[in-house]
Amino acid sequence: MLSLIQIILLILSVAQFIIIAHIILSWLINFQVLSLRSAMVASIWDGLNRLVEPFYMRIRQFLPDLGGIDLAPLVALLAIYAIRIVLINNIGVFV
Helix, strand or coil, X not given: CHHHHHHHHHHHHHHHHHHHHHHHHHHHHHCCCCCCCCXXXXXHHHHHHHHHHHHHHHXXXXXXXXXXXXXXXXXHHHHXXXXXXXXXXXXXXXX
């Protein structure tokens, strides 16, 4: 059972990395440091969007409309942190 918890924690770490990469890439694109005209940047951006948008859409259903501010990535990261804390603090139950 401990192996299963470790696998779940690994998946949460990968999800956390993907969300942070998506946030940083969106900033770089919005501040015109990177351009979507570059094929590599466009393919990375498209891949990250395909990974995170299904989760963001579900989160956005519950968030109020704040205009141009998107809090879905922040809520997703907080949810990942909360799940990790719960799993780590209750690991003794699963052993």
